[in-house]
Amino acid sequence: MAARAALGRWGTVNAYCLLATDPLRQEAAEASSEQPSALPAFQELQFDDPKQAFQAKSTAQLLQSLAVFKACTIKPLVQNANTLLTASRRIAAPVVDHAVKHTFFRHFCGGECVDSIQPTLQYLERHGIRPILNYAAEDDVNNEFGCEGCPVAAAERKLDRNLDIFLRSIRDSDNVRNRAFVAIKVTPLGPPKLLEKISEVLVAMGDPSDRGHSSAQLREVMLPHLEPQEAASLDAMLRRLDTLCDAVVAKGNSRILVDAEHTYMQPAIDALAIRLQQRCNRSQPVVINTYQCYLKDAAARIERDMQRAAEEGWVFGAKTVRGAYMVVERARAAALGYASPIQDTLQATHDNYDRCVERILGAVAQGDAELMVASHNQASVQRAAACMHRLGLDPSTSGVYFGQLLGMADHLSFTLGRAGYRIHKIVPYGPVHETLQYLIRRAQENSDVLGGCGKERAMIRSELLRRLRQDNALARMLRPLTHAPPQTAAAA
Numbered sequence: 001m002a003a004r005a006a007l008g009r010w011g012t013v014n015a016y017c018l019l020a021t022d023p024l025r026q027e028a029a030e031a032s033s034e035q036p037s038a039l040p041a042f043q044e045l046q047f048d049d050p051k052q053a054f055q056a057k058s059t060a061q062l063l064q065s066l067a068v069f070k071a072c073t074i075k076p077l078v079q080n081a082n083t084l085l086t087a088s089r090r091i092a093a094p095v096v097d098h099a100v101k102h103t104f105f106r107h108f109c110g111g112e113c114v115d116s117i118q119p120t121l122q123y124l125e126r127h128g129i130r131p132i133l134n135y136a137a138e139d140d141v142n143n144e145f146g147c148e149g150c151p152v153a154a155a156e157r158k159l160d161r162n163l164d165i166f167l168r169s170i171r172d173s174d175n176v177r178n179r180a181f182v183a184i185k186v187t188p189l190g191p192p193k194l195l196e197k198i199s200e201v202l203v204a205m206g207d208p209s210d211r212g213h214s215s216a217q218l219r220e221v222m223l224p225h226l227e228p229q230e231a232a233s234l235d236a237m238l239r240r241l242d243t244l245c246d247a248v249v250a251k252g253n254s255r256i257l258v259d260a261e262h263t264y265m266q267p268a269i270d271a272l273a274i275r276l277q278q279r280c281n282r283s284q285p286v287v288i289n290t291y292q293c294y295l296k297d298a299a300a301r302i303e304r305d306m307q308r309a310a311e312e313g314w315v316f317g318a319k320t321v322r323g324a325y326m327v328v329e330r331a332r333a334a335a336l337g338y339a340s341p342i343q344d345t346l347q348a349t350h351d352n353y354d355r356c357v358e359r360i361l362g363a364v365a366q367g368d369a370e371l372m373v374a375s376h377n378q379a380s381v382q383r384a385a386a387c388m389h390r391l392g393l394d395p396s397t398s399g400v401y402f403g404q405l406l407g408m409a410d411h412l413s414f415t416l417g418r419a420g421y422r423i424h425k426i427v428p429y430g431p432v433h434e435t436l437q438y439l440i441r442r443a444q445e446n447s448d449v450l451g452g453c454g455k456e457r458a459m460i461r462s463e464l465l466r467r468l469r470q471d472n473a474l475a476r477m478l479r480p481l482t483h484a485p486p487q488t489a490a491a492a
């Protein structure tokens with residue numbers, strides 16, 4: 001019954017938004033209904049014009065982007081980046097860090113500390129783009145699994161240090177004008193083994209699509225299943241998360257974006273995020289949880305959480321992403337012999353992503369939700385913008401944000417900013433040597449021609465050629481060779 005009601009709601013919203021993105025269906029609807037014709041014409045976003053897209057970029061910036069993206073396509077370099085960096089830093093760390101700082105770091109990160117990221121923040125702001133601060137020092141974070149053998153007290157101290165890092169990024173966002181957005185991961189705040197165990201218990205307790213449902217009494221529900229030390233770790237993790245959220249709430253008008261991670265920990269992360277939403281999202285969605293639409297159960301979980309928010313009286317806040325752990329998820333499912341949680345085809349992921357975005361936009365239009373469309377996929381961004389228009393949501397509405405990463409999809413970000421949409425870029429920062437893991441992930445993401453920077457690279461090349469032609473710089477450079485008068489050439 002509930003499922004049918006949910007399906008009904010999906011059907012209504014999606015049919016409505018599909019009209020917005022299909023011109024033929026839209027025409028037919030406009031002929032048969034009075035309401036759509038009242039809307040002003042939708043200004044299709046023009047992402048494909050390199051001149052427009054990169055007008056905010058200097059030629060030097062474009063050359064740097066092109067070089068970095070090109071380096072990302074060198075497979076042996078990217079696939080072995082971790083080993084290469086570790087080995088070379090053992091021999092000459094300052095030299096390696098210097099080289100990284102002036103290439104990948106300069107492209108994908110804002111700077112080493114909050115002072116040095118200010119020029120980047122100001123540059124983005126001039127072009128209508130707001131930051132999501134992300135202290136990207138992942139040294140401790142990535143070693144978390146390596147801490148398995150270390151004493152519990154040491155592991156907990158490490159998690160407390162991570163809390164300080166996140167608190168610093170919230171404090172640093174004081175320097176950011178406008179609304180401060182901060183991105184966090186849960187794994188640096190609680191032992192991954194514990195998150196995995198909580199997830200197993202939650203899934204075993206009920207319908208997997210209902211996971212996280214017991215979050216209000218998470219502690220009470222979990223205690224009978226935990227060893228004393230694990231219970232103490234759970235309490236410490238809850239305390240860290242509460243401290244973080246209190247810091248964000250105290251700032252007012254800010255948002256904390258909880259990242260989605262591997263599926264074997266995600267039920268616990270969902271439960272913890274919902275617990276924070278119950279606590280902090282009373283009047284506005286301070287805590288925004290992430291939904292990975294490459295997962296087959298994403299739509300059902302969104303529906304469940306929206307329903308739950310309505311029943312419990314808190315504001316639903318969601319960030320939709322496709323998902324970044326596909327390879328690991330599929331390999332794990334194959335190794336352990338369970339069905340892959342990932343959509344079977346890329347097209348199915350695309351379709352699911354757009355459906356989920358449209359469903360939540362419908363709720364935003366009702367004043368029941370806030371959404372960040374976090375994607376570099378041009379078609380999805382276009383569909384979301386068209387759906388917003390159809391639902392009567394102004395580009396600058398405070399309930400819809402677009403999210404992209406610094407150094408990626410600039411042709412989308414700057415166009416969205418110019419058109420008045422609320423566009424945010426994740427601005428990672430931290431000491432160079434501590435951001436290496438983040439940089440490696442970006443390089444790997446961009447080495448994939450399907451999902452990476454293929455189109456952006458082509459557009460940058462075309463814009464560089466246009467500038468060269470316009471400035472006649474190439475012609476001037478080549479003139480001495482091609483048009484030199486014979487006598488001058490002979491004399492030379």
Ligand SMILES: Cc1cc2nc3c(=O)[nH]c(=O)nc-3n(C[C@H](O)[C@H](O)[C@H](O)COP(=O)(O)OP(=O)(O)OC[C@H]3O[C@@H](n4cnc5c(N)ncnc54)[C@H](O)[C@@H]3O)c2cc1C
Nearest residue numbers: 259260321322323324343345346349374375376377403451
């Ligand atoms: C602001 C922001 C925040 C983010 N936060 C998170 C987060 O919290 N958690 C997280 O996991 N990721 C996060 N991501 C990363 C995101 O999940 C994607 O990895 C990345 O953005 C690429 O997806 P896209 O929407 O940009 O689409 P595209 O550029 O079109 O990417 C498509 C890619 O999807 C992959 N893919 C997905 N499903 C399939 C399938 N069934 N078959 C084949 N390939 C498939 C392929 O690698 C393909 O290249 C975030 C991204 C942004 C921009």
